Amino acid sequence: MTLGRYDYERRYRRRVWAGFGKFGILAALLLGVGLFAYQMGIEQLKGRDVTLREEIATLSRQKAEFELLASQMQTAARTAEARSAELEARLQREVPTGDLARLSQLVAERIKGGLDANRLAFVISQAQTPRNCQPADSKRFTLTTPLLKGGTRGATFGNGAVTVAGEGQPSHNAQGNQESWFDPSQPVTIKITGIGGKTATATGVLPLHQSLVVDNNEYRFTFAAGQRSFVDVTADRCAYP
Structure with missing residues (x-):
């Protein structure tokens, strides 16, 4: 009877310790998996951080390029506007209108008809407003x-x-x-x-x-x-x- 009880208690303790061992192994396995997953998450976050930083740097560089391009386009637009205004003013100065346009057409027709330009210039230079002379x-x-x-x-x-x-x-x-x-x-x-x-x-x-x-x-x-x-x-x- 004593021997039988001893074997039973020893087998019970053995099962208990075996259960603790399995629990420990399982806990260690879970801990290892958790640590591995955590480390992988950290590495992924680091990778994403590097990628985001590179994207930010690229976007900043593109933004600077676009701002420079916009500035150049604004300068070109102002230059074009100034040139257009200058050409318009020159056109108004140099292209005859009204009586001057009519006289310019008459002069062109006379020269085209064979009249000497120097003779025509002389006649025009001698034309004066009537005076008391x-x-x-x-x-x-x-x-x-x-x-x-x-x-x-x-x-x-x-x-x-x-x-x-x-x-x-x-x-x-x-x-x-x-x-x-x-x-x-x-x-x-x-x-x-x-x-x-x-x-x-x-x-x-x-x-x-x-x-x-x-x-x-x-x-x-x-x-x-x-x-x-x-x-x-x-x-x-x-x-x-």
């Missing part, structure tokens, strides 16, 4: 040179209201010697003097043009080379203004 007065006078200084050298207009006189460079003969008369191919200086001390000067190679206002009259002079030593001058006198 006296008949033109033409005279001639001699220009002084280093070899021709004596005597009266000049002409008067408007009953002495205006005097014109001038000087030039001496001519040369075939031997290269200086002559007393002026050389019309060289620049001359003509001085116009009015009552009250008003003056005007025309300088250059003949023909020359100059005007002077004296006593509510405007004198317009045209100087051209005449016969040897002489200058032909034509004066128009008109009311001013």
Whole structure:
């Protein structure tokens, strides 16, 4: 009886310890699986974190590129607007409208019809608003040179209201010697003097043009080379203004 009870208790303890062992093994197995799953989760989170960081960096880079592109497009748009405004202003300045357009068309038709452009330009330049003018007065006078200084050298207009006189460079003969008369191919200086001390000067190679206002009259002079030593001058006198 004693032996039988002892065997029973020993087998019971053995089963109990075996149960504890199995429980321990199961717990250890579950713990290992849990730790492995946890570690895998950590690694996956790390991988996702790296991936997200790379995506964020890529998106930031793309955002910066898009902002730069947008800025460039805005600059290009402003430049295009400024260029468009400039071209529109230039178009308004250079393309004739109204009376100017009609005159431009007439000029183009005349030139196309064979009229010389220089002749047409001359005609246009001579066109003026009608003014209260006296008949033109033409005279001639001699220009002084280093070899021709004596005597009266000049002409008067408007009953002495205006005097014109001038000087030039001496001519040369075939031997290269200086002559007393002026050389019309060289620049001359003509001085116009009015009552009250008003003056005007025309300088250059003949023909020359100059005007002077004296006593509510405007004198317009045209100087051209005449016969040897002489200058032909034509004066128009008109009311001013």
